[in-house]
Amino acid sequence: MVVLRGFLVLVVFFLLGEAVRVLVGLPISGGVLGMVMATFTLMLRGRVTDELAAASQGLISVLVLLITPGVVGVFFIADQFAGHWTAVVVALVLGTLMSVFTTLLLMKKLTTEQARGDQHD
Amino acid sequence: MTDQPGGFNALLAAWTAGPMLSIGLTLGAFIVAQWLFARLRRPLWLPPVMIAALLLAAVVAASGLGFERYEAGARWLTVLLGPATVALGIPLYQQMHHIRALWRPIMVTLPLAASLAAFYALAIAWLMGAAPMVLASLAPKSVTAPIAMGITEELGGSVSLTLGGLLITGVLASLFVDWCARWLRITDDRIIGFALGLNGHAIGTARAFEISHTAGAFASLGMGLTGVFTALFLPLAFWMI
Structure with a gap:
């Protein structure tokens, strides 16, 4: 019962997100909009109920289960990659390595800079 | 063989009338993948999602279930991605x-x-x-x-x-x-x-x-x-x- 009440809150925020997506015409999924709205609502309320925390933890722990069917589909459309394979693989491997490196380097530089700045303040 | 009462195709048809076969297969693959992942000492290059997807793809292709029928049932799981995304908040x-x-x-x-x-x-x-x-x-x-x-x-x-x-x-x-x-x-x-x-x-x-x-x-x-x-x-x- 407790988890169900939390789940209902999540579903309501998803439906609200879908409503905003359709009514405002944003190219962003209802789930992400719902997530943003849920976070802001919690910030305004200043606390999170146990039932909502329990429901969200439950769903997050099976996140991998939920994305698996979509990933299975990739093996059945592999023939569509034909002819593009080299460019696609090189772009993904090198591109991802470079962007991961850039993200980490930027965050490291900026956080140490901030920590140093905080000490001076 | 296919027209026999209780033949494999009749069974497959009954099982795929609802989403339970797809849900069962996905849950099973998920649990086996977690176990295998731990047994293989958690290799980063082979995350549980990849193991589960490989297992499922093999079963779906080999059993004659076919991806389309599998996906139709698995949709009952993937719709939860919406509230799960909200849960990340x-x-x-x-x-x-x-x-x-x-x-x-x-x-x-x-x-x-x-x-x-x-x-x-x-x-x-x-x-x-x-x-x-x-x-x-x-x-x-x-x-x-x-x-x-x-x-x-x-x-x-x-x-x-x-x-x-x-x-x-x-x-x-x-x-x-x-x-x-x-x-x-x-x-x-x-x-x-x-x-x-x-x-x-x-x-x-x-x-x-x-x-x-x-x-x-x-x-x-x-x-x-x-x-x-x-x-x-x-x-x-x-x-x-």
């Missing part, structure tokens, strides 16, 4: 004090890194002579699946190609974040989590929750912000080029 709120402490680096890094995540891959693919359709499909490679599919359709790419690119990117990002963090001597779970979510979307976020709650919250933040930012600016940037 809760750890986000619970970790808000960490996020507040780092808001400046995050706000500077996000637009730069999210743009570069798309730009690097596009520039390399373009230099290698990839067709515009391929470029449009690769552009949202670091964005969470539901948003990425919308972007690809808007840019005129192939959704299947995008999903393949997403899988590869997610797995690679988990691997590369581990390597680069070690190389750059980064031990801060907040930075590691943020990089995982920004570059590796849901697969990177699932990996971050294995590291710690804080890493998971920062991954959710990175994934959410990258999704929103890319959905707004990528179609615009593509249109200008």
Whole structure:
């Protein structure tokens, strides 16, 4: 019962997100909009109920289960990659390595800079 | 053989009348994958999602079930991705004090890194002579699946190609974040989590929750912000080029 009440809150925020997506015409999924709205609502309320925390933890722990069917589909459309394979693989491997490196380097530089700045303040 | 009462095809038809066979197979593969992953000493290059998907693809192809029938049933699971995405907002709120402490680096890094995540891959693919359709499909490679599919359709790419690119990117990002963090001597779970979510979307976020709650919250933040930012600016940037 407790988890169900939390789940209902999540579903309501998803439906609200879908409503905003359709009514405002944003190219962003209802789930992400719902997530943003849920976070802001919690910030305004200043606390999170146990039932909502329990429901969200439950769903997050099976996140991998939920994305698996979509990933299975990739093996059945592999023939569509034909002819593009080299460019696609090189772009993904090198591109991802470079962007991961850039993200980490930027965050490291900026956080140490901030920590140093905080000490001076 | 197929017309016998109780034959294999009759059984398959009965089992696939509802979604339970797909749900059972997916749950089974998920549990076996977790077990195998632990037995293999948690290899980063082979995350549980990859093991489960490989097992399922083999079973779906070999049993004659076929992907379409499997997917129709599995949709009962994938619809939960909506509320599950909303659920990511809760750890986000619970970790808000960490996020507040780092808001400046995050706000500077996000637009730069999210743009570069798309730009690097596009520039390399373009230099290698990839067709515009391929470029449009690769552009949202670091964005969470539901948003990425919308972007690809808007840019005129192939959704299947995008999903393949997403899988590869997610797995690679988990691997590369581990390597680069070690190389750059980064031990801060907040930075590691943020990089995982920004570059590796849901697969990177699932990996971050294995590291710690804080890493998971920062991954959710990175994934959410990258999704929103890319959905707004990528179609615009593509249109200008």
